[in-house]
Amino acid sequence: MEQVLGLRAVKADRGFEIDGVDPKLSAEFSKRRHEIESVMAARGWEGAKAAEAVAFETRSTKVQIDREQLFSKWQTVGRALGWSTEELKKLLQVSHRPRDVTRERTDTAQIALHKATEFDSHFARRDLVRALAEEAQGRGIGARGVYQLRDQLFQAGQIVPVGYRNHETRYSTPEMLEIERKFLQAAKTLHEQERAQAHTPHDEIFARYPTLSGEQREVVRWVTESMGGLQLVSGMAGTGKTYAFRVAKEIWEAQGLSVQGTSLSGKAASGLQQGSEVPSMTMHRLLWGLKHGAIPLGPTSVVLVDEAAMVGTRQLLELTARCQQAGAKLVLAGDSGQLQSVEAGGGFAALVREFGATTLTEIQRQREPWAREAVRDFATGRSAQALGAYTDHGLLHPHDTGELAELALVGSWTSRFADPPANLVLSGTNAEVQRLNAFIQRQRQDSGNLVGEPTPLGDERVYVNDRVLFTKNSQAIGVFNGDLGTVVKKEGSTIAVRLDQGRSVTVNTSEYKHLRLGYALTTHKAQGVTTEQAFVLAGRMQNQEMTYVQASRARGDTLIFLGTENLDWMAERMATSQPKELATTLLNEHGPKLELELVR
Template sequence: MLSISARGSATEAMGYYVHLAAGDGPEDYYAAEAPGVWQGAGTAALGLAGTVTGEAFRSAAEGRAPDGAALVQGAGEAHRAGWDLTFSAPKSVSAIWAVADPTERAAIADAHDQAVQQALAYIESGFPLARRGRGGLERERAGLVIATYQHGTSRALDPQLHTHSFVHNLAQRADGTWGGLEVRDLYRWKHALGAIYRAALAAGLAAQGYAIAADGPSFAIVGVPEAVTDRFSTRRQQIEAALAERGISGAKASEVAALDTRAAKAEIPDHDTLHARWTMEAQAAGFTPAHAHGAAASAPSPEPMPTPETLLRQATEHEAVIEARHIWQAVAVAAQHRGLGLDAIREQVREVLADPECLRLVGADGTVRYTTRALYRMERAVMASARARAAETHHAVDAATVTTALARHTSEQGFPLSDEQAAAVRHVTAARGAVRIVIGDAGTGKSAALGAARRAWTAAGQRVIGCAPSGKAAAGLEAGSGIESRTLASLLLALEGYTDEAGTVHPPRAQLTARDVVVVDEAGMVDSRTMARLMRHADDAGARVVLVGDHKQLQAVGAGSVFRHLAGEDAAEITAIRRQRDPWARAATRAFAAGEAAEALSHYLERGLVHLADDQPQAVARAVARWAEHVREAGAAETLLMAATNAEVAALNAAARERMEADGRLLGHETEIQTRERNGRAAGKIAVAAGDRLLAKMNDRETGLRNGDLMSVERLRHTAGGAQIVARVDRTGEAITIDPARYAQLRHGYAVTTHAAQGTTVDRAVVLAGGSMTSRESTYVQMSRHRDSAEIIATRQQLRAAAEQLAPSEPLLERVRALAEARGLERPTEITESLAAAQAWLAAQGEPTTDLGELHELVEAMGESRPAVTTLDYVASEPARHDADVTAGTAGINREANHAAGQ
């Protein structure tokens, strides 16, 4: 794997690399195992070669030459030191290296070293990292200054073959001048670069006679049992425990947890002692290197590389429009599983880009992207179909019937629809056209309007079929509108049939007709491939499709979402928010929807509803405390606790259950159940007692549960076959009995992810915010679930992490420039390279660092939009193949930088 950690000032960098060993004085962490080595073309220009010394490291970290001369503006303590790129071998490689004889061990270490060098050379030759011009917006390739340290142990003294490659914030440009680096593209390319390193390593090991097997996106050496790699994973287990405690996940979080959990590195025993210890531990688990060699001798030959079309399909599984890095990543992952190195990857990328299925796209700003011709055709076919059928009238309900339906709705519900809602009803019932669209902001009463539309369609003799991307959304559509609903996947399965794992063919069980109206709720979450399938069935049958959603909320998990484009042509809009009861809360929700996070957040700040914690455990505790208070006042079914990631939700669930137990709200004896994934695979055990909150993870006909349903356990029923769970479901208010021996797709449900919360309405909400998944869309969903109140809890730790990769806002940037120029710095690009650097420099000058104090980073993240991109946002440009993309792997990066500079 590859991890990237930013280091701020030279003092911070040295504080990370140099720590005090008790009673022994300073110890260079990197040099503790082996001396560092200089790499990169920029080192030669500085006269650096061979072993890295502390003095030379500090000079480079301060932006100075070894003789102390400043190489860049802002050289000194405030200069950003650089970035640590850590390349780590897969666990099975470290295990073999740990127990191999000295000759074999050296060969494995050399293969790792060669792979790291190839990855670094690829970066240096292919990425325009050096900044130039006003604001540093122009970029060019340059010679880098890199200090590399190969290590073989973790802090827990487990075998862990890895190399720290510290890329100093220095680069010698083609004209001999020096500048700082802009490394955001390294972050963007991180997964692809990690796969390229692993492929080079796999190729080197394959050449030594080892058999390589796929291990997810990584690889493993055949013949190394999991028991051995687990035995040698003490350090990883420490980090994972810290992540679980904090409720965070992701590469950045892992780096923070690794730093926080590291103990002072004890004196490392000599290598012979360590390898003898590791060999004994491996033998205790029944493993020797001979097992790997024996497995290699009997291992089947690697399968051939997937076809270019297959690789392209893999690269576009979740994104309709991809960049070159996605192709490189897909190819590199496939190559490493077959022991193929960088040359083979480059050639395969060339074949993918030259494949007829690969289509080159160009954006309005000249940026180059790629897609498949199939996706390109699908998205345009959906648009063409809607336009071609825009004049159809056989679905239109006469005006009198619609008026009667609206009046009946008012009579039965006891309140009239708003003018916007009534207009939306007429738009989807009385207007011509086979595809009708309703855009409704969160909490505007879309389901109520669909209830009136259902009455009109039914009165006109039309059949109404409801569906949504998830079971919970389908249940919400049915409850709010009265339209019988199911998941979109189950509807397509019924329309298309399927072949099961045993090879049995199940023919279609349903078909659409020209008298059908298919209502799709949460249509913004439907990916392009799925939408195209539905539209084909509707076109063939002459059915009407009504798409209802909000493209400002979370988008499709799959590739693309044409809903935004369909809505842009002809749609009814419902904008008046009805969910939030207080006017200020409605105003805040509208601001969040518009991406005006600062304005929206100010409403919550004024009312003391935003809380900052020092770290994640404190934030989790604060969120749970606020949740518990709301539960006491409003009830568990009307209180929602949310976070962006599964890891954060797991931490909240654990803390909330501990709080329930401490408060005496878990009653009687508890039972432990083995939970399962949807495919039946074991997913860990959870304790369940009366008072617990549970979350259903799969639809179930027998109990009526929908995926995403929340419920409260009322009691346990003990039978001869084991404990059964009697729970009351929030959605229906009904009590059901669950037999865990039959249905175990359950989790604790005190907290849910933002995706699971979309479509939910409760009285009160508590949001654990500020993580890596924060965006305008996720924030909008989180802050629009409540009727009465919502609170935000964020951590300073997360805000600091976010600041590493965010650019300063314009007001902050102007303040930095003005102050820097007043102090004699004409072009302070070193200071304005990132939000974190700008804040650190301002703080050093004794100046306020942000307009909204510590919340500035959170505001930036909350307002950053991450919409689903489709091929409809681009223009096709033949031919697909571009040699620059193959040669460097990063074509378009420099062009994008120049576009950003207004060139």
Template sequence: MAIMFVRAQVISRGAGRSIVSAAAYRHRARMMDEQAGSSFSYRGGASELAHEELALPDQTPDWMRAAIDGRTVAAASEALWNAVDAFEKRADAQLARELIIALPEELTRAENIALAREFVRDNLTSKGMVADWVYHDKDGNPHIHLMTTLRPLTEEGFGRKKVAVTGEDGTPLRVVTPDRPNGRIVYKLWAGDKETMKAWKIAWAETANRHLALAGHEIRLDGRSYAEQGLDGIAQKHLGPEKAALSRRGAEMYFAPADLARRQKMADRLLADPALLLKQLGNERSTFDERDIAKALHRYVDDPADFANIRARLMASDDLIMLKPQQIDAETGKASEPAVFTTREILRIEYDMARSAQVLSERRGFAVSSRHVAAAVKNVETRDPEKPFKLDAEQVDAIHHVTGDSGIAAVVGLAGAGKSTLLAAARVAWEHDGRRVIGAALAGKAAEGLEDSSGIRSRTLASWELIWANGRETLHRGDVLVIDEAGMVSSQQLARVLKIAEEAGTKVVLVGDAMQLQPIQAGAAFRAIAERIGFAELAGVRRQREDWAREASRLFARGEVEKGLDAYAQQGHIIEAGTRAETIDRIVADWSEARKLAIETSVLEGNDGRLRGDELLVLAHTNADVKRLNEALRSVMTGEGALGESRSFRTERGAREFAAGDRIIFLENARFLEPRAPRLGPQYVKNGMLGTVVSTGDKRGDTLLSVRLDNGRDVVI
């Protein structure tokens, strides 16, 4: 099961360690230590290496890019750490920080890679750090080793390890002392300190929780320390891959005397207070069964007698509440479903959450005048003079609902129902009324999306909680706190936030889709509150124009896939064929016909037959089918003269032919510099971005891929 394990260590020359040897071991490769004149080879463990990446920040200097250009990941890592080793002159120099992070066993390899990439991007490379990370998986113990530099990259090599702390005006902060009347500049470690490490742990938990939820898992990680969770005394020591694998198989393990003493101390602690384990289970999930209890207990206890004793005390504990008894199959007499339990603390938390919601719902004084609401609606509708639109009655009603007099409001809507648009209008209304509006979401990506779509300044919930705990940017009477994707927020976290808002006199607006995602942690918090206080519902889907298509989208969102497909079948939009080859032939023929029609329409509209590129879309499930379809469709376009001369480029999926006129999709987030396109400066693309190839060569005829993205921006590779 998923465990919260993030450990940091500094790789230091003073401890007799070689940074190149450390990199070679993690990449399971052979590397040459140029300073020592010796090589290290760890290729024997190559089967454990699931993935490797060297992630660079946006502003990577040319010397670094030149050093790694065209190399494998391992060779690029070798070049990086040799450069670090050569730069550091002290015999006791600290060379790198390493994070060892346990990956959730519940996620697939591809899902874990996506999780690691998001964490690296949001917390390291976006801050200017290089992240050299590898994914190891041996005997079902997935984890990553992540090494970061302790100095920033500069055009000359590496910068200082300590940088000045600056104030809001950008000038260095100074501390006045008797011997320095002008003040002494305050410095901090560029690569971060203990507080940075705490923030990384919380960020890892947030990111992992989002990915676990998206994959349909309820289990949750908590980035706080055991002491902060009220679990002081049962902190775990990392077993390492071999012992972890033996533990999962139930095999007898050898522990060093110190380890044995530590585990016995934890067993004694649980014997004295088994409620500690129930508290930990409650932090991870809202409901659980006896098997979950046994798995959690096995993390700490090996002795069968202690295991049975603690388990018996747990099952008899007053803190354990049975929600549903074991279900017995009447025919076989065997258990068909296990008993479901929760804890008394979870019930108390959910009661407190409901009480705070009730108090807020009865609180008044938040009404925005109809005049301000009408002005806000008009502001949003006419913001883009070239694309004015009208909010429909359902959306306007929802805006009036959230800007009403009550201290709490909820909006429930399907994806594509227009929640972002109504929040943009509500923000304008609240700000016209003189209110401060802030936004929050469980994950950083969701918070960023909320800010981009509505203009509401947003952070993650955990980030806000940390800021408020430190006495900064605290909530005040009359403020408005908007929580997006509220269906993903746990009962524990929502209860804490509602209590803070209740005490501050702040209004809370919950936005989400109660049908779409269960929460990551305890209980269906958003759904429970929405049903208690009432809600505005955006039942319409606005991304589809036809009524039947909108209804089909609602069916898909509710999980009624068969009915949704039936709607498309009744409209003649589902076509079956006897073989895969026949299906592909039919798709190519239909696409060709639709393309001709789109070109004719373009001519009639005075666009000279030019297409935007997003009129037609072909989707397939496997990479092999995508390749076959691409080749067939490109053959049609080439025959029509719609594509220019093809050139071969190396991609993550092998060599690909590209020509001017090709449509392409980017499959990864990436930031990079192209030396032959200095005018563009740092470039970036995001996973899912679409574009059209403009050219495949530069003025001299050398290979260079120029792509115009659908948002109008050019990238050159």
């Protein structure tokens, strides 16, 4: 197009546009793509394979149209939008500055490599080609140029084979491997650091916590008596990690140590602080404070990280290195079986394999013994047994389609809406959550539970008594991303929200635009949340980690609604594990002790 016609393509998001063409015209002739994307969004589907399936399903029967008629139709549409052959002639006469081909190719390669390792430590050859092709658009690089760039990256040693997964070779970059090497080196050094041990008054402090289990006592002893600078705690969902850390905090302080808690999200940090009484903040804020000297760190410091499996390798490297340099103790607590980091991760699991961890396996959250066992089954891939238990207790509801499953879930939820905060809905995708929120709100409105005129929230609107979710931290309002509450009052664009923690906050919705309906949450948003009852919509996005989180949120009943009656297929999906892992793990897969081969 550029070489023959002289037109200029410019990058636009993940695609490109033609410089000088009105975006409205491009949108008009992209209706088919928009149709496919709308169907995917409505069903909560994502990815190239889903797009291909929807395109096949929604295709219309082809009708032979005379070429002249087709061109005439296009011309009519173009003229309606101010576009004709005259505008095209003018566009063809525009001269463009020659591209800096070397710079475009270099930028394409470097940005594609960054994207390839942004969310995973390793990737397949096709993932690299996709990243290169996306970034090449609007840069004057065609398909042949993309394959040339791929081959040049391999020849230049910028792509490193690290192992195999699912019968295909996986690759990483020297930069990613160096990040992991530094992280493992810092962790090894910190783990081997000898620390002076103060008197530990365990017995007298334990006496003040009679409900502390034997397993929790062992965790407390481990993190407060160990001489090394790095301790790891691996605890299943609902085993009482934060309660154990409340006791550990007392002992650390009795030893003359100061404790700082942190977690990836503000919501998780708030939960850690409430449950353990350890002053806590987000990982981002802690790292910023350490970097700029606003937060002191030294030999008498303990840094406690909750939900450590959700922290990406790059952030773990920075925190571990700072603790190692300052001589501080670092305690990482998490569960590799739950949802993993969004960014390239696997660091917590690698450290647990290398150094070992004290464990919490006695689930306390679920009241019923069978439910605790079902959570354990889901966590270990025994999903068929777990689904059988749910069937036996009348809590599994299979349906022919996802639409029927959604309607059944909403019907079941609304029959229990006397206490909405105690009944949380979980699903795998934002599209499903948006639909479920709208359905539940409509049901509550029809039943007369919602009061007054609505307050607009972007594409949604809320009434008094609606459930809402805050999606961005705000110190001014006093909320974290992930906080849930109920609208209790409205005056113009200002609403009062009673948070589930008991506090009330006032929100000017014309200024704070990060509220949405909060009856249903994505599973990722719900990790770390405890509720009385959970209503789970299980769909095509299911995997072992997601199902484990969904099944472990409620103290009481968890009702699971399926968009299929093929329980064998769903059990297979629920047992499919998709853990994040270091590229180094693949590189040294011959044994756990080889995790630190690059270090040694």
